[in-house]
Amino acid sequence: METLMVILVGILISIGTYLILSKQLLRIVLGASIVGHAVNLLLITSGGLKTGSAPLLGEKVANFTDAIPQALILTAIVINFAVTALVLVLCYRAYQSFGTDDMEQLRGNELE
Amino acid sequence: MFYTYIFLPLISAIFVPFLYKHFNRVVHTGWFVLLVPTSIFIYLIQYIPGVAAGDTYKYTLSWIPSLDMNMISYVDGLSLLFGLLISGVGSLVIIYSIFYMSKVREALHNFYIYLLMFMGAMLGVVFSDHLLVLYGFWELTSVSSFLLISYWYERKSSRQGALKALLITVLGGFGMLAGFIMLIMMADTYSIREMIANLEVIQSHVLFIPAMLCVLLGAFTKSAQFPFGIWLPDAMEAPTPVSSYLHSATMVKAGIYLVARMTPIFGGSSVWFWLVAGIGLITLLYGSLTALRQTDLKAMLAYSTISQLGLIMCLLGVGSLAVYFGPGESGTIFTVATFAALFHLFNHSTFKGSLFMVVGIIDHETGRRDIRYFGGLMQVMPITFTIALIGGLSMAGLPPFNGFLSKEMFFAAVNEVSQAGIFGLGSIGLLFPIIAWVASIFTFVYCMIFVFKTFGGQYRPEKLTRKVHEAPWGMLFSPAVLALLVILIFFFPNVLGKYILTPALTSILPMMPLSPYDLKISAWHGPNMELIMTFGVIVVGLLLFKTSKQWIQVMRNYPQGLTLNHWYNKGLTGTERLSESLTNRYMTGSLRRYLIYIFSFFVIVLISSLLLLHGLQFDFSNNAAISIFDVGLVLAMVISACTVLFAGNRIVAIVALGALGYMVSMFFVIFRAPDLALTQMVVETVTTVLFLLCFYHLPKLKKSIERIPFKLTNLVISIAMGLTVTVLALSANGHKLFEPITSFFENAFELAGAKNIVNAILVDFRGFDTMLEISVLSIAGLGVYIFVHQRSKRREQNETE
Numbered sequence: 001m002e003t004l005m006v007i008l009v010g011i012l013i014s015i016g017t018y019l020i021l022s023k024q025l026l027r028i029v030l031g032a033s034i035v036g037h038a039v040n041l042l043l044i045t046s047g048g049l050k051t052g053s054a055p056l057l058g059e060k061v062a063n064f065t066d067a068i069p070q071a072l073i074l075t076a077i078v079i080n081f082a083v084t085a086l087v088l089v090l091c092y093r094a095y096q097s098f099g100t101d102d103m104e105q106l107r108g109n110e111l112e
Numbered sequence: 113m114f115y116t117y118i119f120l121p122l123i124s125a126i127f128v129p130f131l132y133k134h135f136n137r138v139v140h141t142g143w144f145v146l147l148v149p150t151s152i153f154i155y156l157i158q159y160i161p162g163v164a165a166g167d168t169y170k171y172t173l174s175w176i177p178s179l180d181m182n183m184i185s186y187v188d189g190l191s192l193l194f195g196l197l198i199s200g201v202g203s204l205v206i207i208y209s210i211f212y213m214s215k216v217r218e219a220l221h222n223f224y225i226y227l228l229m230f231m232g233a234m235l236g237v238v239f240s241d242h243l244l245v246l247y248g249f250w251e252l253t254s255v256s257s258f259l260l261i262s263y264w265y266e267r268k269s270s271r272q273g274a275l276k277a278l279l280i281t282v283l284g285g286f287g288m289l290a291g292f293i294m295l296i297m298m299a300d301t302y303s304i305r306e307m308i309a310n311l312e313v314i315q316s317h318v319l320f321i322p323a324m325l326c327v328l329l330g331a332f333t334k335s336a337q338f339p340f341g342i343w344l345p346d347a348m349e350a351p352t353p354v355s356s357y358l359h360s361a362t363m364v365k366a367g368i369y370l371v372a373r374m375t376p377i378f379g380g381s382s383v384w385f386w387l388v389a390g391i392g393l394i395t396l397l398y399g400s401l402t403a404l405r406q407t408d409l410k411a412m413l414a415y416s417t418i419s420q421l422g423l424i425m426c427l428l429g430v431g432s433l434a435v436y437f438g439p440g441e442s443g444t445i446f447t448v449a450t451f452a453a454l455f456h457l458f459n460h461s462t463f464k465g466s467l468f469m470v471v472g473i474i475d476h477e478t479g480r481r482d483i484r485y486f487g488g489l490m491q492v493m494p495i496t497f498t499i500a501l502i503g504g505l506s507m508a509g510l511p512p513f514n515g516f517l518s519k520e521m522f523f524a525a526v527n528e529v530s531q532a533g534i535f536g537l538g539s540i541g542l543l544f545p546i547i548a549w550v551a552s553i554f555t556f557v558y559c560m561i562f563v564f565k566t567f568g569g570q571y572r573p574e575k576l577t578r579k580v581h582e583a584p585w586g587m588l589f590s591p592a593v594l595a596l597l598v599i600l601i602f603f604f605p606n607v608l609g610k611y612i613l614t615p616a617l618t619s620i621l622p623m624m625p626l627s628p629y630d631l632k633i634s635a636w637h638g639p640n641m642e643l644i645m646t647f648g649v650i651v652v653g654l655l656l657f658k659t660s661k662q663w664i665q666v667m668r669n670y671p672q673g674l675t676l677n678h679w680y681n682k683g684l685t686g687t688e689r690l691s692e693s694l695t696n697r698y699m700t701g702s703l704r705r706y707l708i709y710i711f712s713f714f715v716i717v718l719i720s721s722l723l724l725l726h727g728l729q730f731d732f733s734n735n736a737a738i739s740i741f742d743v744g745l746v747l748a749m750v751i752s753a754c755t756v757l758f759a760g761n762r763i764v765a766i767v768a769l770g771a772l773g774y775m776v777s778m779f780f781v782i783f784r785a786p787d788l789a790l791t792q793m794v795v796e797t798v799t800t801v802l803f804l805l806c807f808y809h810l811p812k813l814k815k816s817i818e819r820i821p822f823k824l825t826n827l828v829i830s831i832a833m834g835l836t837v838t839v840l841a842l843s844a845n846g847h848k849l850f851e852p853i854t855s856f857f858e859n860a861f862e863l864a865g866a867k868n869i870v871n872a873i874l875v876d877f878r879g880f881d882t883m884l885e886i887s888v889l890s891i892a893g894l895g896v897y898i899f900v901h902q903r904s905k906r907r908e909q910n911e912t913e
Binding site: 018 | 700701702703704707708711732734735736737738742743746749750753754756757762765766769772773776779780783784785786787788791792795798799802803806807809825826827829830831833834835837838841842844845852853854857858860861866867868869870873874878881882885888889891892893895896899900
């Protein structure tokens with residue numbers, strides 16, 4: 001299972017990187033989002049999969065799954081969301097101000 | 113007491129602006145400044161009897177004792193000689209500057225602050241025994257010289273000359289620092305004396321030759337040796353007192369001082385001999401040849417300084433053979449060469465200082481410095497002419513002036529070298545006397561041109577801008593004193609030799625016993641080879657001078673493309689252009705390019721370190737089982753990710769991204785993470801809504817119009833990234849170094865009273881993360897608000913405009 005997840009993460013990272021390298025602003029945001037998902041999956045995979053029940057002490061079981069990666073991912077999801085929201089508004093403003101979403105044209109001029 | 117005097121110039125520099133502000137209307141600021149070098153000079157004179165008797169005086173001033181950085185000073189013959197030169201010539205130069213620099217027009221406070229700074233730095237250089245402290249003062253001389261050269265900073269040539277001097281001398285200074293650090297590493301001490309006491313360790317060390325080369329780089333750049341001498345002629349843009357003080361008598365001798373100081377350590381090796389003596393000889397010839405081409409009097413003197421410094425350097429190189437031979441007959445012969453170097457060093461300071469002052473007087477009285485406008489000044493400026501004649505003939509090496517004595521000793525030394533027969537000298541050794549003789553002829557010729565083209569011949573007042581008359585006495589005083597010294601030293605050389613030069617010699621060559629051979633300088637030493645050579649110089653030189661009209665123009669038309677300056681300028685603009693084109697090539701301003709650099713670096717570093725450090729170990733034994741449902745979910749995720757990639761339509765891409773997010777939360781369900789699944793679900797929903805909100809305003813996704821190579825690079829890099837992450841994650845799973853610490857958090861109920869472990873971690877065990885995460889969220893919210901709000905404000909502004 002871990003191997004399968006790692007391969008999935010690899011594929012998602014490839015797709016995300018390809019999108020980030022493209023010219024259009026919206027694609028770059030989409031790519032960053034995909035990379036974010038991939039990293040979260042990688043984090044939970046690194047804690048070991050399917051080794052116990054959910055980390056809730058009410059259940060009378062011998063072992064739980066690793067709770068630390070879960071706490072880390074929870075933080076990461078929220079931060080990812082905040083950054084995505086900000087970047088989206090930034091894209092919107094950039095498009096409003098400069099009238100283009102082509103990264104090759106958004107490179108500043110010589111004198112700046 | 114000692115340090116009060118050494119630091120007196122630096123301390124008194126602080127008071128100069130106040131004196132200038134309050135008294136300059138009444139008294140020229142220079143009169144106050146004059147007290148500083150004269151008191152130092154008088155103080156240093158007290159050391160002469162003791163040092164002549166063979167004593168040395170040690171002083172210590174602690175600075176950073178914990179790092180062993182202390183100001184340590186030894187007053188021995190060599191540092192005393194330099195100290196006397198610095199303070200003595202310094203006093204004369206300040207007297208001269210009082211009459212040269214106008215009280216009304218010039219910013220005198222700046223001038224004297226820089227000059228005092230320089231004087232203090234120079235005293236620090238010669239009285240430092242601690243290598244790093246010496247380096248500090250060395251750089252201070254470079255900086256103050258830079259300030260002095262650019263004193264008239266509104267002139268372009270001053271600024272350029274100052275920049276050139278700074279670039280070259282600081283380059284050498286850095287080299288010297290590297291050499292010093294190597295020396296400190298080898299000998300494990302900062303003190304030059306302790307290094308000399310511990311020679312075997314240094315001389316057998318691997319770093320011996322690199323350290324020598326680095327130290328020599330510093331000495332050669334400072335003392336304007338070939339090919340680093342090009343800054344000196346450009347430094348002539350400084351006011352004449354500065355040229356006279358820094359660029360003839362003191363600063364350019366700092367390199368000579370360094371070579372002399374280091375002779376006990378490095379002397380005796382063939383590399384040292386060939387570099388010091390060889391470069392000195394080349395500089396001597398180059399300087400004397402180039403001086404002939406100059407029409408500007410100051411430039412002529414600058415090249416003549418270069419040439420004379422080469423002569424001293426050559427003598428020091430020859431003198432270092434004494435270290436090789438050790439005490440004995442041959443050793444003594446070469447000891448005399450070192451003695452000659454010191455003697456000429458002193459003589460050069462006297463006659464060159466006075467000659468520069470003479471040029472300053474001519475410049476001041478006629479308003480010109482170009483030799484082609486002059487002639488017959490003898491009739492209007494008889495005293496100046498007398499001083500110039502004394503200085504010029506002494507520089508040419510004629511009796512009865514001191515230059516004659518040191519030149520005879522120079523010829524004797526190069527004749528000895530040609531017969532030494534070591535270090536592969538053999539028949540090449542014969543080049544030494546020949547080059548020395550030829551260079552002396554050129555020296556004789558430019559001295560004649562300097563004196564007689566300026567003062568002799570027809571007086572042509574119509575070519576000069578001002579009504580010429582003799583200079584005021586105050587301006588003539590300092591050069592006259594120096595000229596008097598020139599003659600006095602010729603008649604009583606042994607007084608100087610016994611009290612000042614012999615102790616200095618002992619500190620350069622501490623291993624040589626001086627008692628059996630008296631170092632006597634005699635004006636008449638019998639009809640020998642040296643005297644014949646001098647006669648030859650005079651005869652050939654006079655012939656060349658008489659016919660100078662025929663060949664001097666050929667010299668002046670020497671092509672500019674072959675000069676060192678041309679190559680220096682070319683190198684400077686070349687490096688600028690190279691770095692500019694290099695930067696423009698990789699700093700394109702395109703985000704994609706920078707991302708490619710970052711990703712490629714990431715891939716290359718990670719993959720190569722994995723391979724090189726044998727990190728590739730895979731362990732699949734602990735893998736959990738895979739169910740059909742998992743495989744289906746994975747496939748669905750890959751498909752939806754590909755849909756985002758190939759979507760031609762915005763809404764399809766956004767919906768596919770949302771589907772991806774929901775499937776991630778499905779995985780969280782499978783992996784027993786209820787809180788994650790909940791959060792992921794909610795956040796994904798909000799994000800999708802946000803995308804949908806924004807997308808109304810965002811442009812449509814274009815069908816990709818990118819070229820094939822563009823796509824290919826992207827493809828290669830993204831696949832490499834994916835592979836790297838996969839390989840890294842797989843091999844990381846294979847290495848379990850220690851047990852996880854999760855079991856601690858399973859005590860959540862006992863420790864925190866919570867049954868949900870994840871929530872207990874978030875708000876209790878690791879509550880700080882959560883607090884800062886909340887800050888991130890609020891900052892992002894504020895950011896979004898500001899972006900939206902600011903836009904409307906600007907629009908209003910535009911509308912009102």
